[in-house]
Amino acid sequence: ATIRRTEPTAGSGDSARRFGTQRVLVEPDAASGVAVMKFKNPPVNSLSLELLTEFIISLEKLENDKTFRGVILTSDCPRVFSAGLDLTEMCGKNPAHYAEYWKAVQELWLRLYLSNLVLIAAINGACPAGGCLISLTCDYRILADNPKYLIGLNETLLGIVAPFWFKDTLVNTIGHRASEQALQLGLLFLPAEALQVGLVDQVVPEDQVLSTALSVMARWMAIPDHARQLTKNMMRKTTVDRLVKQRDADIQNFVSFISRDSIQKSLQMYLEKLKQKKG
């Protein structure tokens, strides 16, 4: 994928400078050590190969810059945090493309789930499937209180199956029984329901999502990094190791699953339904 980097905005010193790429805007505040990362892949922030690649590059840049200890993930697109994996990357392409795409999905999850940074999701829009997965990799989730902003792993509604590491991430967050129901039924939760089941940590008015994320971040930043990072590692490493041990097999599983005629048909029909919704 071709990555175009955005120019820093003219301004008053490092903390006012933006950087990032075409699809991932990064607003760093060196003074506080916190950066706000905004997805900008209109109309719905679907996780295309380009967005995944740029996300990984931007995250790596922040991880390698000791100035930054915390990142807030949010959306630059109105009303959608992320529509999840890009269905057009999984439809009508060849096995090599599916393999490349899945490797990038794995890579992003691996980096996010064990990131040394404090990650907070400021969920300012709809958050299905892969969008929900990204938020679940964060240390804390704040969702805007809007009945249109549904969140959950809805894969079964598309006729597909959430991979085991999506499932593990959900189980680690809301527990086994709630995950069993949520995954089989492909539940998309309203904000109040998401809060009740523990899928998000706070629901706040829409105009307070970012300010709440910044104040929650201050609390997490008060903890010494080494102790917090080792604790996070202790909680999450087993889950990560499960995928690391079988990364190639997981790619092969995905490629053969997604290449099935029946799955391709289901995905095409789902995409058609999304398009018809407008007309």
Ligand SMILES: CCCCCCCC/C=C\C=C\CC(=O)SCCNC(=O)CCNC(=O)[C@H](O)C(C)(C)COP(=O)(O)OP(=O)(O)OC[C@H]1O[C@@H](n2cnc3c(N)ncnc32)[C@H](O)[C@@H]1OP(=O)(O)O
């Ligand atoms: C045996 C075990 C094997 C295991 C194998 C594992 C296999 C796992 C495989 C895959 C896992 C996938 C996880 C996913 O993330 S799949 C994606 C699921 N996403 C969704 O269901 C969300 C779909 N989108 C929506 O519900 C809405 O678009 C919404 C996000 C709520 C926004 O609504 P709205 O603002 O009204 O926008 P529109 O619906 O009108 O959409 C605008 C255009 O964007 C296109 N679109 C939407 N979502 C996607 C997407 N995910 N990918 C690609 N394109 C998307 C939509 O078609 C519209 O396009 P157009 O303008 O051309 O009509």
